[in-house]
Amino acid sequence: MSIIHTDVGDNLRKIVILGRLDIPGTESIADELEKLAAAPKKGVVVDLSSLKFLASIGIRALFKSARAVKERGGKMVLVVGTNASVLMSLEATGVSEMIPMFRSDAEAERAAVA
Amino acid sequence: MHNGIHTDKQDETLDIAASGDEIRRACEWLATALRQRDVPDRQVERLELALHEVLANVLAHGGSAARAEPIRIRIECRQEAGEARVEVNDAGIPFDPTGAPEHTPAKTLAEARPGGLGLPLIRRCSDWMRYRRDGGRNHFMFGARWPKR
Numbered sequence: 001m002s003i004i005h006t007d008v009g010d011n012l013r014k015i016v017i018l019g020r021l022d023i024p025g026t027e028s029i030a031d032e033l034e035k036l037a038a039a040p041k042k043g044v045v046v047d048l049s050s051l052k053f054l055a056s057i058g059i060r061a062l063f064k065s066a067r068a069v070k071e072r073g074g075k076m077v078l079v080v081g082t083n084a085s086v087l088m089s090l091e092a093t094g095v096s097e098m099i100p101m102f103r104s105d106a107e108a109e110r111a112a113v114a
Numbered sequence: 115m116h117n118g119i120h121t122d123k124q125d126e127t128l129d130i131a132a133s134g135d136e137i138r139r140a141c142e143w144l145a146t147a148l149r150q151r152d153v154p155d156r157q158v159e160r161l162e163l164a165l166h167e168v169l170a171n172v173l174a175h176g177g178s179a180a181r182a183e184p185i186r187i188r189i190e191c192r193q194e195a196g197e198a199r200v201e202v203n204d205a206g207i208p209f210d211p212t213g214a215p216e217h218t219p220a221k222t223l224a225e226a227r228p229g230g231l232g233l234p235l236i237r238r239c240s241d242w243m244r245y246r247r248d249g250g251r252n253h254f255m256f257g258a259r260w261p262k263r
Binding site: 020025053056057063070085088091092093098099112 | 219
């Protein structure tokens with residue numbers, strides 16, 4: 001399980017999550033995700049395109065971060081690429097209605113700082 | 115029997131304790147067992163996610179009885195019928211997922227609540243579900259189907 005971030009200019013933070021967001025996987029990165037999302041960047045892109053597994057506990061962690069970003073006036077978006085299993089989890093739980101999702105990095109980055 | 119695993123040609127059983135690490139072990143066991151039986155990848159992914167959510171519910175809401183006794187997971191694979199079934203058998207508080215009310219998804223992030231995401235995933239990842247309470251244990255069965263080749 002790993003979480004990597006890159007800052008792009010003053011306004012954008014990109015976070016890539018790899019591995020499984022199941023119970024132990026989410027517990028191992030939740031604090032770090034929260035901390036990274038709390039940085040004063042306008043836009044946050046969370047890349048889930050290479051994630052192997054997304055369970056409800058992982059979705060709750062995404063909700064929490066997206067809410068924190070919104071409350072400080074920013075915007076968090078997701079990149080899902082062509083990851084069908086991640087897309088299924090996000091759609092089944094209604095996340096796709098609340099956190100914008102994009103197939104490509106470029107689209108996501110534009111939306112996060114718009 | 116090895117590591118709590120019992121096998122025969124079509125069926126396989128695993129006993130786990132109620133913990134996050136054990137749930138991961140069960141999910142990985144399930145995926146491996148189904149792939150060995152040539153279950154299509156899409157159905158393996160669906161059943162693996164459904165199993166995770168069923169077991170997470172047992173861990174979160176099953177109470178001390180669920181944690182005191184092993185949880186038994188049994189898979190049945192019927193290639194000729196294009197179907198795989200999973201049964202989760204636990205000693206926790208009685209809970210029938212098939213009768214639980216539908217979750218109404220929040221419309222905004224502000225309305226989103228932490229709970230209630232597991233059942234929609236179980237429903238999405240299963241083509242059917244059944245429940246019975248027997249011998250002081252929950253028996254929850256669910257399955258996925260695919261077109262016969």
